[in-house]
Amino acid sequence: MQTTVPVLLPLAIDMSYDYLLPEGLFVQPGDFVRVPLGSKERIGLVLDVAVGGSGKPVNPARLKAVIERLDVPPVPAVSRKFIDWVAQYSMAPRGMALRALMSAKAAFQPVKPKMGVRLGAQIPNKATESRQKVLQVVGDHVWSKVALAERAGVGASVVNGLMKSGVLVAELMTSETLPGPDPDYAVPTLSEQQEQAARSLRASVIAGKFEVLLLDGVTGAGKTEVIFEAIAQSLREGRQSLFMLPEIALTSQFLRRFESRFGVRPAPWHSEITPAERGRIWRGVASGELRAVIGARSSLFLPFKELGVIIVDEEHEPAYKQESQLIYHGRDMAVVRAMLGKIPVVLSSATPSIESHVNAINGRYTHLKLTERFAGAKLPDIEALDLRADPPERGRWIAPKLVGEMAQVLERGEQSLLFLNRRGYAPLTLCRTCGHRFECPDCSAWLVEHRFHNRLTCHHCGHSSPVPRRCPACSEEETLVACGPGVERVAEEVRERFPEARTAILSSDLITDVEEMRTLLEKISAREVDIIVGTQLVAKGHHFPGLALVGVVDGDLGLAHGDPRAGERTWQLLQQVTGRAGREQIAGRGLIQTYMPEHPVMQAMVSGDRERFLKEEGEARQKGALPPYGRLAALIISSNNSAEAAGYARILAQGAPRSAKLRVLGPAEAPIFMIRGRARFRLLIKAQREVDIQAFIKAWLAPLPKPKGQLKLTIDIDPHSFM
Numbered sequence: 193m194q195t196t197v198p199v200l201l202p203l204a205i206d207m208s209y210d211y212l213l214p215e216g217l218f219v220q221p222g223d224f225v226r227v228p229l230g231s232k233e234r235i236g237l238v239l240d241v242a243v244g245g246s247g248k249p250v251n252p253a254r255l256k257a258v259i260e261r262l263d264v265p266p267v268p269a270v271s272r273k274f275i276d277w278v279a280q281y282s283m284a285p286r287g288m289a290l291r292a293l294m295s296a297k298a299a300f301q302p303v304k305p306k307m308g309v310r311l312g313a314q315i316p317n318k319a320t321e322s323r324q325k326v327l328q329v330v331g332d333h334v335w336s337k338v339a340l341a342e343r344a345g346v347g348a349s350v351v352n353g354l355m356k357s358g359v360l361v362a363e364l365m366t367s368e369t370l371p372g373p374d375p376d377y378a379v380p381t382l383s384e385q386q387e388q389a390a391r392s393l394r395a396s397v398i399a400g401k402f403e404v405l406l407l408d409g410v411t412g413a414g415k416t417e418v419i420f421e422a423i424a425q426s427l428r429e430g431r432q433s434l435f436m437l438p439e440i441a442l443t444s445q446f447l448r449r450f451e452s453r454f455g456v457r458p459a460p461w462h463s464e465i466t467p468a469e470r471g472r473i474w475r476g477v478a479s480g481e482l483r484a485v486i487g488a489r490s491s492l493f494l495p496f497k498e499l500g501v502i503i504v505d506e507e508h509e510p511a512y513k514q515e516s517q518l519i520y521h522g523r524d525m526a527v528v529r530a531m532l533g534k535i536p537v538v539l540s541s542a543t544p545s546i547e548s549h550v551n552a553i554n555g556r557y558t559h560l561k562l563t564e565r566f567a568g569a570k571l572p573d574i575e576a577l578d579l580r581a582d583p584p585e586r587g588r589w590i591a592p593k594l595v596g597e598m599a600q601v602l603e604r605g606e607q608s609l610l611f612l613n614r615r616g617y618a619p620l621t622l623c624r625t626c627g628h629r630f631e632c633p634d635c636s637a638w639l640v641e642h643r644f645h646n647r648l649t650c651h652h653c654g655h656s657s658p659v660p661r662r663c664p665a666c667s668e669e670e671t672l673v674a675c676g677p678g679v680e681r682v683a684e685e686v687r688e689r690f691p692e693a694r695t696a697i698l699s700s701d702l703i704t705d706v707e708e709m710r711t712l713l714e715k716i717s718a719r720e721v722d723i724i725v726g727t728q729l730v731a732k733g734h735h736f737p738g739l740a741l742v743g744v745v746d747g748d749l750g751l752a753h754g755d756p757r758a759g760e761r762t763w764q765l766l767q768q769v770t771g772r773a774g775r776e777q778i779a780g781r782g783l784i785q786t787y788m789p790e791h792p793v794m795q796a797m798v799s800g801d802r803e804r805f806l807k808e809e810g811e812a813r814q815k816g817a818l819p820p821y822g823r824l825a826a827l828i829i830s831s832n833n834s835a836e837a838a839g840y841a842r843i844l845a846q847g848a849p850r851s852a853k854l855r856v857l858g859p860a861e862a863p864i865f866m867i868r869g870r871a872r873f874r875l876l877i878k879a880q881r882e883v884d885i886q887a888f889i890k891a892w893l894a895p896l897p898k899p900k901g902q903l904k905l906t907i908d909i910d911p912h913s914f915m
């Protein structure tokens with residue numbers, strides 16, 4: 193009898209396939225193997241036991257054999273459990289979770305040997321200053337030439353010169369020989385409050401047990417410094433660390449902060465790193481050579497050999513939710529990963545999500561609070577500017593009072609930031625003569641004018657066309673008018689009002705890459721810009737010492753959404769963006785333009801009473817049996833044939849089992865009914881907390897016809913988007 197092994201493939205398949213093991217080939221769970229599948233060869237993961245399928249034994253005569261075992265570090269048991277857990281929870285095929293884990297192709301290809309340099313036997317005679325710098329940092333490590341030059345702060349030619357004179361010699365690089373982060377490289381002096389929080393974090397890392405800690409500290413409290421203490425402790429314990437960020441735009445800033453604290457940069461993990469780099473990091477994490485990673489949500493799937501702590505920075509950020517392919521919430525899955533790995537996870541935020549805050553208040557999470565800004569900096573003074581009483585002039589968007597304050601700030605040589613969470617010039621364009629409105633041909637959405645690119649663009653599907661000179665409906669020339677403001681239009685108004693000021697726009701469609709973003713942020717920090725106009729790109733994480741005033745152009749924008757988190761989201765965004773002001777010596781001020789100054793969100797902003805706001809929002813969730821007090825799931829049915837989608841949605845709704853513990857709402861047309869030419873209907877399941885919502889959905893869908901052809905059914909457990 194020949195041995196077989198269960199192999200999971202990174203495809204949209206839930207079950208593992210059995211393969212024969214050829215004589216003499218030895219594999220273990222966690223190994224990667226190359227196997228035949230149909231006429232192709234695939235790489236798959238060896239599992240502990242077979243999963244999915246009918247459980248009936250397959251005729252051994254029909255089994256195919258494993259081709260080879262790959263020379264790749266094995267996936268630890270905890271990561272194998274993790275992909276299983278994520279797949280079960282999100283109701284996705286296991287293979288799709290494995291695909292997330294295997295998202296570094298180069299890791300599975302033979303490693304190309306890389307040459308580095310190290311100190312040779314040749315004694316240097318009379319080194320120049322820059323050569324000395326190199327000799328000071330080189331130590332007994334093998335460096336890549338680039339890394340060595342960068343660390344020494346010299347050009348590549350200096351390193352080449354030292355090689356020529358034989359002081360440095362070439363050597364095969366295995367990253368093992370590179371210096372790792374040093375927990376004691378630059379230990380900060382913490383404030384009393386910071387030290388208290390840091391102590392809890394260190395103790396938790398030392399205990400090495402599953403624990404969720406909510407680091408709940410106002411903007412500018414120095415949460416990062418405190419978090420670094422958890423990472424330092426993890427390093428001291430001989431374990432790896434994962435620091436998660438919601439957006440890659442923030443990575444470079446954190447790489448630098450990490451380097452100042454620990455002496456080396458951690459490995460960055462996000463969509464913009466090169467394939468070769470991904471492969472190198474994947475292997476380094478799996479072998480344990482790499483000790484610290486800073487990454488986007490997908491970094492959770494990296495096969496850490498010995499992870500000691502996970503940090504989820506800005507834990508409230510919607511960007512942690514992945515909305516396509518494998519649908520999961522990075523924060524929630526970080527908690528799961530920590531639970532499976534029996535390690536602490538730190539959720540950090542100045543504006544915690546209601547879910548995390550409720551868990552902290554209930555004692556399920558450890559609540560660590562930082563109530564003061566570091567070094568006595570004051571929180572900004574916030575005022576709601578009632579647009580009913582003090583409206584901007586016609587065709588203008590900045591109210592007189594805000595204009596007046598910006599002028600004063602400019603006079604003092606300080607910086608202002610105007611925030612509007614809307615890209616482009618104007619959200620709607622219409623024809624003055626016939627009233628024609630420009631709509632996306634494939635989505636239920638208006639086209640947004642982008643004047644800088646001179647195009648009309650759909651923000652849902654990316655459809656884009658040049659702005660026409662004639663109205664396509666009535667053929668009149670030069671009749672198009674822009675309605676409402678986007679950041680480009682606000683910037684135009686700023687330039688008209690303050691022609692002498694240096695103005696910059698920060699919006700994702702105007703900035704082409706991370707590098708350009710970094711340069712611009714540095715210019716702002718160096719105070720080479722007086723007035724910044726930006727979208728949510730500026731709201732997060734940045735530290736601008738000269739920023740005195742934040743003006744919110746449309747404070748009500750987010751409140752228009754009818755979703756259960758609209759209030760919370762708006763409050764978080766307003767807190768984050770106004771929190772950019774006054775982070776050092778300068779006193780900060782925030783002015784929020786609103787038509788609803790009496791709204792609880794505006795009240796919370798003005799009073800600064802965050803505890804009360806969080807408490808009241810939590811109570812509202814409890815009353816509505818919404819998360820975390822209840823569970824939600826959405827079924828989204830879409831098709832390019834609207835009638836077909838509607839029909840299938842009705843079949844689903846009619847087939848829903850009855851239960852006293854949950855309700856199935858809908859089907860309803862999605863708020864954005866058409867996206868990319870596909871009609872969309874939604875069903876919402878609202879369940880009590882103890883309900884196994886996945887089991888319910890499984891039982892519900894099992895007897896019903898499966899979607900075929902153009903028809904698609906998407907299951908979104910714990911939806912955060914209701915569009």
Ligand code: ADP
Binds near residue numbers: 382383413735
């Ligand atoms: P938060 O993330 O809580 O908004 P940061 O961690 O960005 O705050 O800290 C705000 C500023 O204060 C940063 O410039 C940081 O370097 C500085 N800072 C905070 N704590 C300390 C400390 N203990 N020693 C020196 N600088 C600190």
Ligand code: ZN
Binds near residue numbers: 633637654
């Ligand atoms: Zn569109």
